[in-house]
Amino acid sequence: MKWADIQGAIRxxxxxxxxxxxAFNEFRRHNRPxxxxxxxxxxxxxxxxxxxxxxxxxxxxxxxxxxxxxxILAVGGVTFFVCVLVYAWFVRQFPRTHWYQYLYAMxxxxxxxxxxxxxxxxDPDHSWWKLFxxxxxxQLNPLPHWNRYQWFRLMVQTILGFATIPxxxxxxxxxxxxxxxxxxxxxxAFLMSLSNATNMFEGVVGAGLYNVFxxxxxxxxxxxxGHTFLNIADTVDQRTLILQIxxxxxxxxxxxxxxxxxxxRRELDRRNVKINLGQKPRA
Numbered sequence: 566m567k568w569a570d571i572q573g574a575i576r577x578x579x580x581x582x583x584x585x586x587x588a589f590n591e592f593r594r595h596n597r598p599x600x601x602x603x604x605x606x607x608x609x610x611x612x613x614x615x616x617x618x619x620x621x622x623x624x625x626x627x628x629x630x631x632x633x634x635x636x637i638l639a640v641g642g643v644t645f646f647v648c649v650l651v652y653a654w655f656v657r658q659f660p661r662t663h664w665y666q667y668l669y670a671m672x673x674x675x676x677x678x679x680x681x682x683x684x685x686x687x688d689p690d691h692s693w694w695k696l697f698x699x700x701x702x703x704q705l706n707p708l709p710h711w712n713r714y715q716w717f718r719l720m721v722q723t724i725l726g727f728a729t730i731p732x733x734x735x736x737x738x739x740x741x742x743x744x745x746x747x748x749x750x751x752x753x754a755f756l757m758s759l760s761n762a763t764n765m766f767e768g769v770v771g772a773g774l775y776n777v778f779x780x781x782x783x784x785x786x787x788x789x790x791g792h793t794f795l796n797i798a799d800t801v802d803q804r805t806l807i808l809q810i811x812x813x814x815x816x817x818x819x820x821x822x823x824x825x826x827x828x829x830r831r832e833l834d835r836r837n838v839k840i841n842l843g844q845k846p847r848a
Contacts, residue, residue, distance in 0.1 A: 597832050598743040599752065602736050605668075605825040606756060609732055610763040612818035613771035615811050619685075622804060627685065627714040636708070637719050644723050648730035656842040664739065664840045665830045667731040668822070674728050675819040681721050682812045685714060686798040686805050693797075735842070739829070742840055771811070778807045 623629040656662070687693055697717070703709060708716075736756060744752045778787055790796060791806050795813065798805055833840065 598739065598829065598836070598838075601825055601829040601832060602740055602756065603759060605822050605829060606736055606759055607763055608818070608821040608825060609671075610760055611767050612815045613774050613811065614764075614767040615771045615775050615808060616768055618772070618775055619808060622808060623685065623714070623718075628712050629715060629718075633711070633715050633718075637715075637722060640719060641722055641726060644726040645730070648727050649734070651727060652730050652734060653843055664735050664842055665826055667735055667842075668826050671729055671732045672819060672823055672826075674725070676816065678721075678725060679812060679816045679819070680797075682815070683797040683809065684717050684721075686800070686809055688798070689713065691798075738842060739833070739840055742838055743833070743836075774814075775807060775811075778810070779803060
């Protein structure tokens with residue numbers, strides 16, 4: 566390659582870089598629904614995550630094993646497929662329910678169910694366990710060696726998996742109704758990539774926060790948290806305290822998608838775009 570070609574490539578790259586803010590603003594103005602979908606997906610999916618740290622806690626303290634996580638993940642995969650079928654049936658049975666009502670319901674469900682996250686950190690004699698006191702007959706128990714924490718994790722993830730599938734399907738449905746058909750494939754791929762990238766990003770942020778909490782001055786915040794009513798597990802163990810703090814952080818991020826749902830609804834109303842979730846058209 567000649568030096569002149571290299572110089573030309575550099576100039577072209579710098580020109581593209583300088584023009585990026587203008588191009589970005591143009592994209593945002595002319596593709597506002599897509600932009601709002603991007604923001605919704607990011608804030609819906611993003612919450613500082615301590616996935617691997619939590620798993621180490623469950624292994625060390627709650628008796629989880631590699632087999633436990635494997636079974637839970639396998640059931641989650643089957644649940645996802647069944648959820649799609651249930652969702653398709655539900656939207657046909659309740660055609661008057663609007664897309665944004667489903668998304669608001671997902672947020673409400675996240676807020677209502679957030680106390681369930683504490684069950685992995687409370688001791689077996691905690692008063693909260695009285696709400697879930699039940700046992701299976703030994704002959705009907707497929708996993709008799711599992712403890713209550715393993716069963717609780719399996720049941721909660723399965724039930725919530727059924728309830729949260731609209732937050733996966735509806736943004737893609739809205740995109741299909743608002744994006745130019747010529748760019749549909751690229752747009753779908755981008756939204757899916759954004760979802761996956763957000764999952765990775767939240768893990769990085771969560772790990773960083775977890776490493777910062779034990780250090781000054783945030784370690785004093787953790788100690789203060791341990792002496793408040795927010796310490797549901799009633800523990801002095803620093804790891805458990807930090808994991809509980811992440812439950813409250815997750816609750817905060819659960820509420821962040823609400824303004825983007827509201828803005829997206831107003832934008833679609835302004836454009837007179839009707840979102841069909843799969844209901845049969847009225848005669």
